[in-house]
Amino acid sequence: MMRSPWEWVLLASIAGGPIALRLRKASADRIVVLGWIHALCGSLYLLGCPDGSPVAAAVAAIGLLLLDLGWKAAGPAAQARLLFAARRKAVFAAVAASTVLLILPAGVEFACRGLTHAKLLRYHMPIETVWKSGQDDWRVATITADVHREPDPVLLWRPIAGKPYNAQHFKGPILQVPKPAGTFRIMCYGDSLTDGPPRGDWPARLHRLLAERPARPGQAYEVVNAGVSGYSSHQGLLRFLQDVDRYKPDLIVASYGWNDAAQAAGPSDREFRPPSWPVVALQRTMVRYRTSLVLTYYLKKLVAEPRRELEGPFHPRVSVDEYIANLDRFRAEARTRGIPIVFLTRPHLAAPDELRRVNNWRSHVPDYNGALVSWASREGLPFIDVQAEFARRPASLFSDECHFFPDGYQILAELVYGRLFEAGTQRSVLPGEEAAPPETATRPVDGRRS
Structure with a gap:
């Protein structure tokens, strides 16, 4: 206490x-x-x-x-x-x-x-899914209650400029602007799996791997964690467009899909508008007080409708078609600036077939991974099928349905490092290397399809 x-x-x-x-x-x-x-x-x-x-x-x-x-x-x-x-x-x-x-x-x-x-009373946990008729939707809760996020009129929310983030709203050291000569800057965009725990996220581990075993002798590498918990590809794209011309990355890694598939209780992300700033300010103040949370917990039990099975058509935060359109915009904006980009599928604990039998929005998560693999393969874009990789590994690496324990984050960092910098495929994605033959340049980074 x-x-x-x-x-x-x-x-x-x-x-x-x-x-x-x-x-x-x-x-x-x-x-x-x-x-x-x-x-x-x-x-x-x-x-x-x-x-x-x-x-x-x-x-x-x-x-x-x-x-x-x-x-x-x-x-x-x-x-x-x-x-x-x-x-x-x-x-x-x-x-x-x-x-x-x-x-x-x-x-x-x-x-x-x-x-x-003393556990004699219970209280509402501010960051928990807000549901209506069985529809998970935590966007308003994130905007109004997450102490590590702040409202943003464009991005809906963003990391605060305080621990564990820096003044530029990234994890890690402040990025020099303009970028120092000779520095190879990798920016990793994604959701909570990229954002990771306060310490030990996979971009930070990738940074250490490149410091210990640089892909090019004498090259300085800088890996930036631009992941944000709860982000969909819509939000990630908008943040990328805000960042790219200021920080001038040399390589982009992007991984979304889990939050895109999440059921929206209201408008999709493209049409969603956060509450007005007075409402946000009031709610962010009230959730700091235990009295308010106790009252919310017990009043919610009186007024909330009982949970029902998912009704009506699937209404995600970002549809599969919009998801691919967002990734394609990522690719197009990076290409116009001469920046290579690599896409990662979004891993999850349950096998795709098992997940498809779940009677909620999670049953659609494999559709997003499948759409990414099909689109990237068809367009000849580099990608890493992280879900397929972790499907062959112990389930004990997952801390919950879609996040890792530290060993899982380390394996993911090593996987990205190996695919991009040790497997010979860097010729197709990194600038300054001899161009690869066309059949290699269009091959997925992991060399397989799922």
Whole structure:
């Protein structure tokens, strides 16, 4: 429940002053006044920093300590004058108002934190799928509740400019602009599988592999993680168009499909509009308070309609045709700038045939991988069938239905490294190499079709 040692110090300070007066047998009015001041300070901290702040907790705790020392140093005469002033009607009204508006809400928030920590109450998890008649749709939840994302009028959401991301909204070091001479920059676009955990995502592992075993002696490689959790190919394309002329990559790697297939409870991604900024601001504020989340959890159970099987036609965030059109725009924009691009299928734990039997939008995920393989093969574009590769590997590499444990991310990085930089296929995708024969240049990177 306490998020830092300083919060424990603050809690001890809030309770310690009145207890010390009680032990010294001070008058009841002195104990009440000092106790109210302590409670007010604690309430201001709890309501002002619901996410916790060691610095703010330290300031509040030290401030209360200085207040107690000042109260003791003031002497009986000064204390008596303060107590007399506190009995005035205006002061009494201010005390009553602050108690109702600050101390009582903070007390409820503190109680909710304690009861949920003890598992006596349950609370709504802000980033969970918002469903309507069995349709998963987490776009609004991501925009309004994900502390690592911020609303964006074009992209719908983007990573924050703070840990684990940098000021440019990527993971890793700040990219130099313009790009340093002699640097080969690889930008990896994708969804949560590319974004990965705070540490250990596959682009970072690919960067280490290229640092340890550079494909060209003396070449400096830079791998940029441009993945964003929850992104569809529609959002990824728009972010790529924002980035490409500024960061000037030498190679693009793109992997989408899982979120494209997700069932949309409202408009598709191309037509979706986020809530207005006042609504977003209010919702992003409310989800920081445990009281709000407790109320949401129990009220949701009263008003939410029971989950039903998926009804009506499949209505994805991005249709298969739009998905291929987005990838083709990726390819066209990269080609006009002379940038090679490689596409990855989106891996998942269940086999395609098994997934197709699932009675929700996940049954359509294999359609997106299949469309990518067919399109890239027909157009002679390099791709890596990651799904086919991991279908031959242990299921224990997956942490859930579509993400990896660290070993899985390492294997994916090695797979990309091997296909692009060790298997001889780099001649078809990397600039500066001798052109490959036509039959090789049009062959998929993994050399097989699924």
